[in-house]
Amino acid sequence: MAARLRPADPADVAAALGRVAADEADRVDLRLLTKHFLAVLEDRAPGHSVEVRVPPYAAVQVIPGVRHTRGTPPAVVEMDAGTWIALASGTVSWADAESAGRVRASGERADLAPYLPLG
Template sequence: MPVIKAEDILEGETALRQWAGLARAAAVQAHTSSERLTIAPRLGRRQMAMAVRYALYMLQLRAPGPGVEVRVAPFAAVKVLDGPKSDPHNLTPPDVIELEPAVWLRLACGITRWDEEREAGHISAMGERDNLSRFLPLPVD
């Protein structure tokens, strides 16, 4: 099942741009990296879901593969990057990354960097391929 339905892609792109605009405006006001780590513009639940799903869709396009599962609960999860597929008895791949929606969107939009969020304890990652920094930020303009 795709992370976002084809008919929802435009809505997802619009929601991500809206979130990014609000976050970038807040980032201008942030004077420290710790302030940027708390940026979390509020959209309606559907708009947040669409923004997250669209950003995950963009990640899949940049880093296709079955080796790492990226989970952004409660909205979506995708598999990306080359590597071993899931064990047929356990559908979770050996590498898993879990993020909160605001954390994922901050990274996707370039508000914060992977190492900042990881050091702040906002990223739960295990496995050899537990760093997506080379794919971020996503093109959100």
């Protein structure tokens, strides 16, 4: 089983979010924020029925329900890092991201709206 992600230091998160807001973020900031917010999601919605993928940075399994052990899980959510950070921080809603085609979600329980924003 893969190790759980860990939330980042709050000061590092705040600084990286500031650079994102100023449109000055780099890959290091995107990786830090992606992994941080995925770790927060893991803590708030533990489970293994939905795989949330943010390539190339990380993927986690969350939401209670049927656990999968091989192959593609029954529900998959995938998006780019910018979209994930915007959703997690509340600067874009799930409905807006989905209608704009910024989120690819399939399967039962693939709607993350009840868990967002993360803060």
